Amino acid sequence: MGTPTIAAPLTEAELRLLQALVYQECGMHFDERRTHFLQDRLQRRLKECQLDSFYSYYRLLISAQGKQELARLLENLTINETSFFRNKPQLDLFHKHILEDLIRDKSAAHDFSLRIWSAGCSTGQEPYTLAMLVADSLAYYYLRHRLPGMTLTPKPLIPAPWRVEIIASDISYSVLRTAQEGIYSEHQMAGVDYSYRLRYFDKTGERYAVKKALKEVVHCDFHNLKTEYLPQHNDVIFCRNVMMYFDTAEQKRLLDKFARCLNPNGYLFVGHAESLLSLTSRFVIVHRESGTAYQKVEEPV
Numbered sequence: 105m106g107t108p109t110i111a112a113p114l115t116e117a118e119l120r121l122l123q124a125l126v127y128q129e130c131g132m133h134f135d136e137r138r139t140h141f142l143q144d145r146l147q148r149r150l151k152e153c154q155l156d157s158f159y160s161y162y163r164l165l166i167s168a169q170g171k172q173e174l175a176r177l178l179e180n181l182t183i184n185e186t187s188f189f190r191n192k193p194q195l196d197l198f199h200k201h202i203l204e205d206l207i208r209d210k211s212a213a214h215d216f217s218l219r220i221w222s223a224g225c226s227t228g229q230e231p232y233t234l235a236m237l238v239a240d241s242l243a244y245y246y247l248r249h250r251l252p253g254m255t256l257t258p259k260p261l262i263p264a265p266w267r268v269e270i271i272a273s274d275i276s277y278s279v280l281r282t283a284q285e286g287i288y289s290e291h292q293m294a295g296v297d298y299s300y301r302l303r304y305f306d307k308t309g310e311r312y313a314v315k316k317a318l319k320e321v322v323h324c325d326f327h328n329l330k331t332e333y334l335p336q337h338n339d340v341i342f343c344r345n346v347m348m349y350f351d352t353a354e355q356k357r358l359l360d361k362f363a364r365c366l367n368p369n370g371y372l373f374v375g376h377a378e379s380l381l382s383l384t385s386r387f388v389i390v391h392r393e394s395g396t397a398y399q400k401v402e403e404p405v
């Protein structure tokens with residue numbers, strides 16, 4: 105058995121170095137309220153790597169061989185809490201108003217593509233919720249406005265000629281694997297009502313698996329929101345409960361990027377504890393019943 109490594113305590117200077125590195129790599133900002141969490145995760149990684157000082161750990165992270173460890177550290181620092189149908193008023197605004205308008209306007213313009221991005225999708229409950237809502241909206245729209253030649257049965261999830269793409273991205277490979285798998289426990293299904301379970305899931309033992317047709321609409325991909333290379337031409341972006349871990353400067357940079365990633369007049373949803381007020385002039389607030397979203401404007405306000 106190897107001798108256990110006794111790690112030297114984390115010094116203030118090492119903490120600053122590591123904080124700065126994490127910020128530079130992914131935008132996450134650990135202020136005084138969250139340094140304890142950062143310290144705890146750093147300690148765990150140091151032990152795992154069997155290193156004896158935080159400075160050697162920092163050296164590893166910035167080295168060419170340290171790329172994998174850096175990804176692992178970032179994964180360990182993320183908070184992945186999520187659920188199906190999270191924040192119902194926002195989803196009602198998306199479903200009953202925004203999607204309705206998008207489908208109507210795009211049909212009139214013979215543009216049958218819809219692209220929605222769940223940025224910071226965690227284990228997939230958000231993008232699959234969006235996929236269910238889009239499928240329902242299209243079905244309801246064509247119940248009222250039949251396309252010439254459209255058959256009544258069997259009904260495809262996404263009626264031709266529509267092309268729907270929901271991009272589900274995250275910085276953590278492990279949550280993306282779960283999202284890609286699309287299998288959830290009874291506990292995770294708490295927010296999914298009976299009719300959604302029946303139509304969009306198969307029950308396998310004690311677990312629920314997202315049906316193949318719905319999975320095909322969702323494309324899981326790694327994207328670090330800190331970078332410039334992000335999915336373009338989106339009609340709607342959901343980035344909920346992600347920006348709250350960034351500082352103001354990073355939030356402003358991200359909002360500029362989102363404005364560039366959206367189609368004209370596209371929509372952005374952020375978490376209910378997050379607000380764009382005083383951060384950007386590229387969006388205006390849209391408020392219906394108790395749901396809030398932001399719409400991109402071409403002329404900054």
Ligand SMILES: C[S@@+](CC[C@H](N)C(=O)[O-])C[C@H]1O[C@@H](n2cnc3c(N)ncnc32)[C@H](O)[C@@H]1O
Nearest residue numbers: 130182183185186224226274275328329344345
């Ligand atoms: C609290 S979860 C939110 C999940 C979902 N959007 C929701 O509201 O239910 C935050 C997610 O953002 C991801 N995240 C944090 N920083 C990120 C970054 N720089 N780039 C991409 N994803 C990031 C985390 O890995 C985590 O899965």
